[in-house]
Amino acid sequence: MQLYWGDIHNHCDISYGFGGLENALLAARGQLDFCAITGHATWHDIHDWRPEIDFLIGFHRRGFGRLAEQWAEVKATIERADQPGRFVTLQSYEAHSRQYGDHHVLSPSADLAIIEAPSPQALLAQVDVPAIIVPHHVAYVPGYRGIAWDSFDPQLSPIVEVYSKHGSGMSDDSPYPYLHTMGARDGRNTVRAGLAHGKRFGFAASTDHHAGYPGSYGDGRTAVLADALTREDIWSALLAARTYAVTGDRIACAFAVDDHPFGSQIQVGAHRHIHLAVHGCDALDRVTVFKNNRPWRVIGGHELGASQSGPYKVRIELGWGDKQGGYSWDAEARVSDGTILGIETCFRGQSVLAPTPDNDHPSDINALDNRILAQGNDTVAWHCITFKNPSTLHPATAALILEIDGDAKTCIEVLANGRSLRASVGELLAYSQGMHMDEWSSECVLLHRAVPRSALLCERDWYDDPETPCDAYDVEVRQHNLQMAWVSPIYCGSV
Ligand SMILES: [Zn+2]
Structure with a gap:
C-alpha cells in the first residue's frame, strides 16, 4: 500500500465561504491526491434570533440556501473532477450543532442528499448512500460547538479531525491552541479525552479553509494508506481509519503492531511486535509513541542526525x-x-x-x-x-x-x-x-x-506485553520547524 495526501473538509463560495469551486479543485489538484469540497448545509439548533447576532444567523442561512439551490450542480462538478490514478474526489457537506459540535458528512456517492437532523445519528440514519460523519474542531467548549464524546459513535465516525486551521484538538497542552472567535480549547473535549473515554477512532486533519484553497500549507492534511489512487481504495482506507493527520509537511510514517498498520483493531497476545519508521521533511525534534494516552517511548532529535551525509x-x-x-x-x-x-x-x-x-x-x-x-x-x-x-x-x-x-x-x-x-x-x-x-x-x-x-529518519522496533484489556498505541511526530504528525492508534485487544 502507498501513502496518499488529501483535504476532506474545506469551503468555498458554494455556501458562505469565498472563492470559486473550480479554482478550489485546481488548487487541490496542484498539491493533493484526493479532496472533498464541503458545503455548509445545516444548523439544527442555531440560536433564536437576537439583534446582536442578526448578521451571524443571516450569513449562515443565506449560505445554506445558496448550497441547497446549486447542490446538484456542485456534486456534478466534483464528480467530473474525479480521475482515478491522478486525483480522487468525494462528496461532502457540513452540519453545525451547538449540542453535538460541528460535523462534515463524507460520501463516495453523487446521490448524497442534504438532510437536516437533530443529531449526527439521526442525520446518517436518513442518508441512503455509503457515508460517514466526521466531527471537527472537537475541543471547543462542550455545548459551544465542541464534540459531545458521550454520544460519539465510531461506527458512524471512524475518523475524527484532530487538526485544522482552528488549531490542534489533540490535548489541552498541544501546540497550536484554538484562537478563533469560537473560543478556547477545553481539555474535556480533546482527542485524548475521547480516547480516555474508551472511544476508538482514527486521526485525520484538513484545512477547514474558507476561501477555496484546499490543502493550503500548514492548515492540515490527511494521509491515507491505500492500495491505489481510486475513490474505492481511498474510501476503504477512511473507513478502516488507515489515516493520520499532519499539520502541513508530508511526514511519512509507518507504524504497525504485528504488521497491522495504524487504525487497525486487532486481537493480539503478549510479545507484540511494534514497528515505527518516520521520514520527516525537516529535522525530527521528538517522536513519541503513546500507549493508553501516556508517552511510552520517546526518541529525541539529539539521538538522531549523527551523520552529515546525504541525501x-x-x-x-x-x-x-x-x-x-x-x-x-x-x-x-x-x-x-x-x-x-x-x-x-x-x-x-x-x-x-x-x-x-x-x-x-x-x-x-x-x-x-x-x-x-x-x-x-x-x-x-x-x-x-x-x-x-x-x-x-x-x-x-x-x-x-x-x-x-x-x-x-x-x-x-x-x-x-x-x-x-x-x-x-x-x-x-x-x-x-x-x-x-x-x-x-x-x-x-x-x-x-x-x-x-540521518536527522530526518527514525526507525525503531520494540516488543511489548498487554497492560489493559485493550491497549491503544499511537504516535506523535514533532519536527524542529514545529510541523507535526499524529498517527492513528492501533487498538490491541488481548487474546
Ligand atoms: Zn467547516
Whole structure:
C-alpha cells in the first residue's frame, strides 16, 4: 500500500465561504491526491434570533440556501473532477450543532442528499448512500460547538479531525491552541479525552479553509494508506481509519503492531511486535509513541542526525515583504554536482475566517496559479504568489522542499525575479541564508539549513506485553520547524 495526501473538509463560495469551486479543485489538484469540497448545509439548533447576532444567523442561512439551490450542480462538478490514478474526489457537506459540535458528512456517492437532523445519528440514519460523519474542531467548549464524546459513535465516525486551521484538538497542552472567535480549547473535549473515554477512532486533519484553497500549507492534511489512487481504495482506507493527520509537511510514517498498520483493531497476545519508521521533511525534534494516552517511548532529535551525509532536504522559502495585494514570484532552483530526488510544494491560499459585515471577496481571491512549471534531474522552476505575513507570528510564505542527492560540495542556486542566491550544501549544513529582493520591507528568499538524512529518519522496533484489556498505541511526530504528525492508534485487544 502507498501513502496518499488529501483535504476532506474545506469551503468555498458554494455556501458562505469565498472563492470559486473550480479554482478550489485546481488548487487541490496542484498539491493533493484526493479532496472533498464541503458545503455548509445545516444548523439544527442555531440560536433564536437576537439583534446582536442578526448578521451571524443571516450569513449562515443565506449560505445554506445558496448550497441547497446549486447542490446538484456542485456534486456534478466534483464528480467530473474525479480521475482515478491522478486525483480522487468525494462528496461532502457540513452540519453545525451547538449540542453535538460541528460535523462534515463524507460520501463516495453523487446521490448524497442534504438532510437536516437533530443529531449526527439521526442525520446518517436518513442518508441512503455509503457515508460517514466526521466531527471537527472537537475541543471547543462542550455545548459551544465542541464534540459531545458521550454520544460519539465510531461506527458512524471512524475518523475524527484532530487538526485544522482552528488549531490542534489533540490535548489541552498541544501546540497550536484554538484562537478563533469560537473560543478556547477545553481539555474535556480533546482527542485524548475521547480516547480516555474508551472511544476508538482514527486521526485525520484538513484545512477547514474558507476561501477555496484546499490543502493550503500548514492548515492540515490527511494521509491515507491505500492500495491505489481510486475513490474505492481511498474510501476503504477512511473507513478502516488507515489515516493520520499532519499539520502541513508530508511526514511519512509507518507504524504497525504485528504488521497491522495504524487504525487497525486487532486481537493480539503478549510479545507484540511494534514497528515505527518516520521520514520527516525537516529535522525530527521528538517522536513519541503513546500507549493508553501516556508517552511510552520517546526518541529525541539529539539521538538522531549523527551523520552529515546525504541525501539532504533543503527548503526554499519565499515571501515576507509588505505588499497586501500579493507579490508574484517566478523562481528556479538549479543544483550542480547533485541530483533532485524529490520535490514537495508548500503553497498557501489567502485565508479568510468568516464573512464580516464589511468583507467581500471576489471568486478569484485564490486564483494564484501556484504551480511547478518544469522540473528535471537538477532543476525546478515554479510560480507562486505570496502575501504580507498577517501578523509577526503568522506566516503567509510559500516553499518548496527539495530532496537532493549529493555531498557538501553540491551547490544550490535560486534565481527569483532576476536575483540569485547560491550556497553549497556544506555551507547550508551550518547556516540558513537569506536574500532580500529590494530595500526596506521587501520580499525575501530563504535557503533553509540543509538537513541530512540521518536527522530526518527514525526507525525503531520494540516488543511489548498487554497492560489493559485493550491497549491503544499511537504516535506523535514533532519536527524542529514545529510541523507535526499524529498517527492513528492501533487498538490491541488481548487474546
Ligand atoms: Zn467547516
